[in-house]
Amino acid sequence: MQQISSNLKMQDSARESRRRGQSIALVPTMGFLHEGHLELMRKAREKADLVVVSIFVNPIQFGPNEDLDRYPRDLEGDLAKCRSVGVDIVFTPTPEEVYPEGFQTVVTVTEITKFLCGASRPNHFQGVTTVVSKLFNLTLPDYALFGEKDFQQLAVIRRMVADLHFPIEIIGVPIVRETDGLAMSSRNAYLPPKERAEAPEIYKALKNAGTLFRKGLDDATELCRTVSEQINNSIESDCEIEYIEIHDTNNLTQIKNKISTPATILIAVHLGKTRLIDNLQL
Numbered sequence: 001m002q003q004i005s006s007n008l009k010m011q012d013s014a015r016e017s018r019r020r021g022q023s024i025a026l027v028p029t030m031g032f033l034h035e036g037h038l039e040l041m042r043k044a045r046e047k048a049d050l051v052v053v054s055i056f057v058n059p060i061q062f063g064p065n066e067d068l069d070r071y072p073r074d075l076e077g078d079l080a081k082c083r084s085v086g087v088d089i090v091f092t093p094t095p096e097e098v099y100p101e102g103f104q105t106v107v108t109v110t111e112i113t114k115f116l117c118g119a120s121r122p123n124h125f126q127g128v129t130t131v132v133s134k135l136f137n138l139t140l141p142d143y144a145l146f147g148e149k150d151f152q153q154l155a156v157i158r159r160m161v162a163d164l165h166f167p168i169e170i171i172g173v174p175i176v177r178e179t180d181g182l183a184m185s186s187r188n189a190y191l192p193p194k195e196r197a198e199a200p201e202i203y204k205a206l207k208n209a210g211t212l213f214r215k216g217l218d219d220a221t222e223l224c225r226t227v228s229e230q231i232n233n234s235i236e237s238d239c240e241i242e243y244i245e246i247h248d249t250n251n252l253t254q255i256k257n258k259i260s261t262p263a264t265i266l267i268a269v270h271l272g273k274t275r276l277i278d279n280l281q282l
């Protein structure tokens with residue numbers, strides 16, 4: 001396994017692989033890798049000849065009062081995990097390499113970034129689409145894999161790839177959960193023991209909404225209300241629900257009344273100081 005930190009070396013290496021006729025799969029990450037990331041890498045390994053994992057904590061997708069400074073990092077551990085699943089190249093650029101002086105170009109998906117996470121994190125998705133475009137240009141992938149936990153991010157990236165004609169197949173990979181149901185996330189490391197013990201209540205409430213839906217409760221507002229009630233009744237720690245909404249799975253339009261198309265329930269919760277997101281296809 002090779003570790004590359006320079007843009008030019010990364011692009012040369014990708015070009016060389018393409019010249020040799022090898023297909024390339026990219027798994028973009030911000031590091032502090034967990035089983036969810038490793039699952040993306042395993043799927044990438046099945047798809048392509050060359051698997052590239054990028055590890056880059058992208059400063060421009062964090063808001064001014066967010067956790068950029070304390071975002072967990074463990075490069076040595078991450079490299080060992082990448083090696084264990086057969087990654088070929090780990091791309092670890094520095095912020096100066098990605099955003100050199102004079103940088104002033106961004107990529108914006110205008111509409112589906114305005115609600116859900118975009119409502120409270122105004123420049124977040126612009127930061128994501130900008131860095132992902134750069135990573136695409138630097139690693140020249142045929143495939144790029146993203147987790148479905150960040151459901152809106154996946155939809156935004158699919159929109160960008162379609163709108164800008166990137167010749168890349170985007171592959172969404174189902175959420176990997178801890179045994180108690182909590183969706184895996186690098187940010188779970190922030191949770192103190194009591195909050196960690198309570199966090200699975202979020203998924204339990206979503207699952208319950210799924211059960212109620214299958215039993216015939218098909219009013220979106222009513223389903224969201226039951227999730228909210230269940231979470232507020234089961235979590236004692238400081239817990240603030242940022243949103244619980246149901247959206248069309250394919251075009252991300254919000255559904256407020258009767259659910260009659262494939263739909264996904266999405267949630268963001270602040271548990272203590274930690275912001276957690278999760279979702280479930282109904």
Ligand code: PAF
Nearest residue numbers: 028029030058128131150
């Ligand atoms: O999902 C993430 O970890 C990040 O948003 C991504 C896609 C690596 C871009 O920085």
